[in-house]
Amino acid sequence: MLRLLGRRNAYNVRKVLWLLDELGLEFAQEDWGRGHRDTKVPEFLALNPLGTVPVLVDGEAVLRESHVILRYLATRQGAEALYPTALLPRVQVEQWLDWVAYELTQPMRGAYLGGELGLEPWNNPWFVAQGRAEYGAKMAVLDAALARGGPFLAGADFTLADIPAGFVVHRWFSMQEVQRTPLPALAAYYERLSARPAFLRHIRNGLP
């Protein structure tokens, strides 16, 4: 049985929960991380020396990094539609996965961890303002991309690309303290994702 280590309310864990649900996989989940079991203990660090969640254990395989876990699970299940093997369709997916990891992580720390939750060290006013501006600019990029293409990020079908991006879109629309300009294609995309029960269970589930 797959083991997923990580609290259910963590951004990076929720992406994996969403995919596990889309794939209909059974797994055992364990609440590790902030407010739950301490990840800085030897038992956890032996699995992930970074002390972060999620960690996925699949027999001998021990994986960290949420996007790597997404890729692993889709490949393990042969989920061709979610994660195509042909080169060009695959890079359509990859580019959005990396974009969220590289370009959205920092703005989200400022806008969400600093601006919404007021957590240190991210609540520095400059960092919060910068994060909000950058997050908004990225959402406008996503809106324009969806207006040109869509209905999903990699084209006609829902793929792995929509999981991290779908989450950051959800968080954008969930934050209380940001100013949002109308982004119609993004708003329509959010509603499109909301037709997926797994999205409603793990992402648009009352948590930002």
Ligand SMILES: N[C@@H](CCC(=O)N[C@@H](CS)C(=O)NCC(=O)O)C(=O)O
């Ligand atoms: N790049 C990593 C980041 C992992 C990460 O920072 N996870 C956060 C939760 S979203 C964490 O472990 N926070 C500390 C904690 O919960 O104790 C990934 O994508 O999995």
